[in-house]
Amino acid sequence: MIGARLLTVEAMRRVDAAAIAAGTPGLTLMERAGAAVAARARVLLTEGGREGGSVLVLCGPGNNGGDGFVAARHLAKAGFAVEVVLLGRRDGLSGDAAGAAAAWAGRVREGAPDVLPPCGLVIDALFGAGLSRDLDGEARALVERVNASRLPVLAVDVPSGLDGDTGAVRGVAIQAAETVTFVALKPGHLLQPGRSLCGALHCADIGTGAAALSAGLAGCPALFRNGPELWGAGFPHLTGESHKYTRGHALVLSGPAWRTGAARLAARGALRVGAGLVTVASPADALAENAAQLTAIMLRPCESADDLDDLLTDERLNAVLLGPGLGSGEPTQERVMVAASAGRALVLDADALTSFKGQAATLAGYIRDGEARAVVTPHAGEFARLFAGTDAVEEGLGKVERARRAAALSGAVVVLKGADTVVADPDGRVAINDHATPWLGTAGAGDVLGGLIAGLLAQGMAPFEAACAGVWLHGDAGLRHGPGLIAEDIPELMPQVLAELLSRLGR
Helix, strand or coil: CHHHECCCHHHHHHHHHHHHHCCCCHHHHHHHHHHHHHHHHHHHHHHCCCCCCEEEEEECCCHHHHHHHHHHHHHHHCCCEEEEEECCCHHHCCHHHHHHHHCCCCCEEECCCCCCCCCCEEEEECCCCCCCCCCCHHHHHHHHHHHHHCCCEEEECCCCCECCCCCCECCCCCCCCEEEEECCCCHHHHCCCHHHHHCEEEEECCCCCHHHHHHHHCCCCCEEECCHHHHHHHCCCCCCCCCCCCCCEEEEECCCCCCCHHHHHHHHHHHHCCCCEEEEEECHHHHHHHHCCCCCCEEEECCCHHHHHHHCCCCCEEEEEECCCCCCCHHHHHHHHHHHHCCCEEEECCHHHHCCCCCHHHHHHHHHHCCCEEEECCCHHHHHHHCCCCHHHCCCCCHHHHHHHHHHHHCCEEEECCCCCEEECCCCCEEECCCCCHHHCCCCHHHHHHHHHHHHHHCCCCHHHHHHHHHHHHHHHHHHHCCCCCCCHHHHHHHHHHHHHHHHCCC
C-alpha cells in the first residue's frame, strides 16, 4: 500500500530526518535529487532538439535552490551551457544548500534579472513544496517573468509558488512543462490548480530507504493517490459459482414522470459495473416512461417513504441509491431516513443531499443510528449547502481537509467531486483522484458515478473502497472516450474498462 501513499510536507520532512538520522547525509540526498533533475533535463533538451543548448537554473535561498545548484553542475559537466540565477545572495545560503553552491564552480548571478536570457530550458529550483507564504516582491516578479517568457520549465519538487499540501497557489506560481519530485508525490501535485501547473510528473528515488519512509508516514493521516493498488484486492471477484443473486441487488429511486433520466443513468451504471440485479423504484406515473427505456433493469412502484420501507423488507436489496431526480424536501428526507434505518449500503447524491441543506447533523444522526454503510457524493455547491455552519467549510481549508472533516462529522464516506475528486472515510483515510478528464463535466455524469458506486456496494465492497473504485472507473471511461463524451456513453464503456482492470489485477 505504501506505493499509493502521498507525502504531506510534514511527512516528507520526517522522511528526510529519518534518512539523515540513519546515516545518509543531507548533502548526499541533495546530490541525488539534483542529479535526478539533471537527468530529466537532459532528456527534455535532447527530445526537444536542443542538445548542447543552454539551461537557465533559477535557485532559491533554501534546499530547493541547493537541488538546483547540483543539477547545474551535472548539466555543465555533460556539456550544456548553464547559467545560474540565485534569488538572494550566495553568502546568505546555509546548511546543505551552501554546500551545494560551494561545489558549483560557475558564475552565479545574484538577484532576479530584469530580462531572462535566451535558453532552451528553465529549471525552477526557487521554492519547494513547503512554501508557507505568498510570493511577493522580487520572487513574484521573477515567477511572472518566467511565465510570460513561455520558455519550457522543469520544476524541482513543485512549481514555485505552489502549496505542496493543498495544490493552492501562493500568490503566483510557475507554469511548468514537467516536474521532478522525490520519494513520493505530494497532495499538491494532484489537487487543482497544482495538477495543471505541474505538467508531467516524475518521482525520483533518492535513496531515503523504506525504513525512513515508514517512519515519515507513521502517525500521519493516511493519504493516497486513487488507483487499483489502493482497492484492487477488494474488487468484486467472480468465481465459477457466481450468479446474479450472489452479485448483489441495487435499488435506485426515481423521480416522477418528468424527472426519470437521472435514475436510469444511475441504474445502468450499477448494472454495467457488475451488480447482479438492479431495480428502479418510481412513482406510478413514471413506470411507463422507465419501462419504455429499460430492459434488464426491473421496475417497482414507490410513492412514499412507507412504500420504500415495504420494498426494503426484501433483504436481497442490499444497496440503495437516493437522490438523482428525486426532488428536494421533506419527502426525500423521509426516504433517506427509511433507507438509513434499514442498515443497507447507501449512496446519497443530488436532491438527497440538497434536502438536508444546513442539516448535516440530522443526516449524520440517521446514518449513525441505522449503522448504514453510507457514501455521499456532493459536488462543491452541494457540499457547501449540506455542511453549512460546520467546521468542514471553514475559510482557508484545502479540499482534503474539508472532505476529511465532513466524513468525520457525517459518519459517511464523502466523495467531494470535481476535477480533483477527493474521497474521505470517517476513519481519516483520504484518496485523491487524478485519473479523469474534463470531458466528464457533462450533465448526468454524476448520476452514473452514483450508480457505479451503488453497484460496487451491492457486490460487497466496503464503502471507502467502492467509492474510490467507482471514481476511478468513471474517470477511466472518460479518458477512453475523450471528446464528445456524454453521460450515456459511460456505462457502455464499462466492459472495456473492466476487462483491462481485471487483466491488470491478474484475474
